[in-house]
Amino acid sequence: MEAKLFFQETTVVVFVLGGPGSGKGTHCPKIVEHFGFTHLCAGDLLQAEIESESENGTMIHNFKKEGKIVPSEITVKLLQQAMQQSDNKRFIIDGFPRNEENRAAFENIVGLESFYVNSKSYNLLLVKIKPEFVLFFDCPEEELTRRILNRNQGRVDDNIETIGKRLKVYFESTLPVINYYNSKGKVQKIDAQRSVDEVFEDVKSVFAKFKPVARVDSTK
Ligand SMILES: Nc1ncnc2c1ncn2[C@@H]1O[C@H](COP(=O)(O)OP(=O)(O)OP(=O)(O)O)[C@@H](O)[C@H]1O
Ligand SMILES: O=c1ccn([C@@H]2O[C@H](COP(=O)(O)O)[C@@H](O)[C@H]2O)c(=O)[nH]1
Ligand SMILES: [Mg+2]
Numbered sequence: 001m002e003a004k005l006f007f008q009e010t011t012v013v014v015f016v017l018g019g020p021g022s023g024k025g026t027h028c029p030k031i032v033e034h035f036g037f038t039h040l041c042a043g044d045l046l047q048a049e050i051e052s053e054s055e056n057g058t059m060i061h062n063f064k065k066e067g068k069i070v071p072s073e074i075t076v077k078l079l080q081q082a083m084q085q086s087d088n089k090r091f092i093i094d095g096f097p098r099n100e101e102n103r104a105a106f107e108n109i110v111g112l113e114s115f116y117v118n119s120k121s122y123n124l125l126l127v128k129i130k131p132e133f134v135l136f137f138d139c140p141e142e143e144l145t146r147r148i149l150n151r152n153q154g155r156v157d158d159n160i161e162t163i164g165k166r167l168k169v170y171f172e173s174t175l176p177v178i179n180y181y182n183s184k185g186k187v188q189k190i191d192a193q194r195s196v197d198e199v200f201e202d203v204k205s206v207f208a209k210f211k212p213v214a215r216v217d218s219t220k
Helices: 024-035 042-051 057-065 072-085 100-107 141-151 160-183 196-207
Strands: 005-008 012-018 038-041 090-094 110-117 120-127 133-138 187-191
Touching: 012 024, 012 160, 024 038, 024 090, 024 196, 038 042, 038 072, 042 057, 042 072, 042 090, 072 100, 100 160, 133 160, 133 196, 141 160, 160 187, 187 196
Parallel strands: 012 090, 012 133, 038 090, 133 187
Antiparallel strands: 005 110, 110 120
16 A cells, blocks of 8 residues: 655744844743744853853853854754754744854755654655744834843843944844845834734734644654
């Protein structure tokens, strides 16, 4: 009898971008809760490298303190590992890609997709995972600065000097990435200057096509 392919999941990636303090980290957990995505925050993955005192930890710490963008090979590897370790296929990637180099490096990742034949799982190599869309939290500079200075989470980069550098990097390097995806019709722009509840109403509309799904438990 011919083997029957009855189930295939494909990886869905949504990039979440916006200036520092625009609300990415506030809204991503809500997206996880409502739509079953896994939240990968590039900044948090880098921070974990600093805290684990890995070989790149000191270098990453210095980049973060200066508001500079860590080389793509480090960030993309961390993201790729996190995606491979997850049993989910839906990812929101928060605060990445930060620049053109990040974008190109991510889009050249070789992705691993699973499919099932007669209940048996197989892996299939797929090249180039493209983002489904980019969720863009649009917020004016003065509001970003105000929010970061009030954040009070003890971040090494939440001070007036580093904020200036981060904003410069955002306008010079990250906005062009958002503009690139906009030219491809892939940007969902949200007015992030309103209250968290109002902003999340718009976010929900953008994700409405993703109904929450039961997660595949890889341990069974
Ligand atoms: N709509 C909002 N109105 C008022 N304050 C907000 C709003 N959204 C987020 N905040 C607050 O602003 C601060 C920054 O938000 P958040 O950490 O979500 O930003 P971010 O985009 O993840 O920033 P970063 O890029 O620096 O990580 C937090 O203290 C958060 O509580
Ligand atoms: O893709 C990335 C993400 C982050 N960084 C560095 O980390 C800090 C903090 O990032 P947040 O997203 O604001 O938490 C950022 O300023 C960069 O120094 C990075 O290099 N690449
Ligand atoms: Mg954040």
